[in-house]
Amino acid sequence: MTDAVRNKKRTFRLRRNERLRVQIPIIIILSVAITFTLVPFILTLINSLKANIEVQKSIFTLPAPNSVMWSNYVKAFDYVGANIWNSVFIAFVQSAVLVVISAVMAYIFAEIKFFGSNLIFYVYIMVMVLPGELNTPQNYAFIYKANLLNSYWAVWLPGWASAQASGIFLFRIFFMGQPKSLKEAARIDGASNFQLFSRIVLPITIPIVIYRFLTGFTASYNSYLWNTLVLQDQSKMSVITLLMLKSGVVKDNARQGYGVLYAMYIISGLPLMAVSAVSLKFFKGTEFASALKM
Numbered sequence: 001m002t003d004a005v006r007n008k009k010r011t012f013r014l015r016r017n018e019r020l021r022v023q024i025p026i027i028i029i030l031s032v033a034i035t036f037t038l039v040p041f042i043l044t045l046i047n048s049l050k051a052n053i054e055v056q057k058s059i060f061t062l063p064a065p066n067s068v069m070w071s072n073y074v075k076a077f078d079y080v081g082a083n084i085w086n087s088v089f090i091a092f093v094q095s096a097v098l099v100v101i102s103a104v105m106a107y108i109f110a111e112i113k114f115f116g117s118n119l120i121f122y123v124y125i126m127v128m129v130l131p132g133e134l135n136t137p138q139n140y141a142f143i144y145k146a147n148l149l150n151s152y153w154a155v156w157l158p159g160w161a162s163a164q165a166s167g168i169f170l171f172r173i174f175f176m177g178q179p180k181s182l183k184e185a186a187r188i189d190g191a192s193n194f195q196l197f198s199r200i201v202l203p204i205t206i207p208i209v210i211y212r213f214l215t216g217f218t219a220s221y222n223s224y225l226w227n228t229l230v231l232q233d234q235s236k237m238s239v240i241t242l243l244m245l246k247s248g249v250v251k252d253n254a255r256q257g258y259g260v261l262y263a264m265y266i267i268s269g270l271p272l273m274a275v276s277a278v279s280l281k282f283f284k285g286t287e288f289a290s291a292l293k294m
Contacts, residue, residue: 102167
C-alpha cells in the first residue's frame with residue numbers, strides 16, 4: 001500500500017471522527033427536543049382511549065387491552081365536529097385574503113416608487129405591529145354598531161385590518177431581492193404592474209405564500225379571545241371557544257369525563273396536523289430556504 005493511499009485513509013478517518021464529534025451532540029439535542037414535543041401528545045392520545053376511572057388513577061398508564069374506549073372519539077366528534085369545520089372555514093378565508101392583501105401591499109411598497117414611499121411604509125408597519133389587544137375596544141364597538149356580531153365578518157374584518165404587518169414585511173424583502181433584470185425585461189416588453197405581479201413576481205414567491213398562509217391559518221384557528229367576544233352563537237363558534245365552554249361539562253359527566261375531553265383535544269388538532277403535513281414538502285425544499293434568506 002502506497003503512502004498516498006495510507007494518508008488518504010487516515011484523512012478519511014479523521015474527517016469521519018470530526019463529523020461524529022459534531023453529529024453526536026446534535027443528535028442528543030434533537031432527541032431531547034423531540035421527546036419534549038411528543039410526550040404531551042402521546043399522553044393525550046393514550047388518555048383519550050381510557051375510561052374516566054383509569055384517567056383519574058394515573059395519566060401515565062396504558063389503557064387495559066380489553067377496555068380501550070374508542071367510543072370516546074365518537075362522543076368527542078359529536079361535541080366539536082361542526083365547530084371544527086367552522087374554524088377551518090374561518091381560518092382558510094382569513095388567511096387566503098390576508099396573503100393577497102399582504103402581497104399586493106408589499107409589491108406597491110417594493111416596486112412602485114412615489115414620494116414618501118419609504119416613510120409611509122415605516123409608519124404603516126409601526127402602527128400595525130402594536131398589540132392587537134389595544135384595538136379590541138374600538139374593533140368591538142365598530143362590529144357592534146355595524147350589526148356584525150355572531151357573523152364571520154366580525155372575525156375577518158379586524159383580522160384583515162390588523163394582521164398584515166409580518167406578511168407585508170416578509171413579502172417586501174423577498175420582492176426587493178428578486179432579480180431586477182427579469183423585471184426590467186418584462187417592463188421593456190410592455191408588461192403592466194398587474195402583469196408583472198401576477199405572472200413574474202408572484203409565481204416565484206410560492207414558498208413565501210405557503211409559509212404566510214400556514215402561519216395565518218394557525219393563528220386564526222387557535223384564536224380564542226376575539227372569537228369568544230364576537231361569536232356567541234354556539235353553532236358559529238370556533239372549536240377553541242367551544243372546547244373551553246364544554247370542558248367543564250364533559251369533566252363533570254361521570255360516564256364521559258376526561259377520556260372524551262382528551263379525545264376532543266386530539267380531534268381539534270387534526271386540521272393543523274393536516275395543514276402542516278401538506279406544507280412540509282415546501283419547507284424541505286431548497287426554494288423555501290432561499291426564499292427566507294432573501
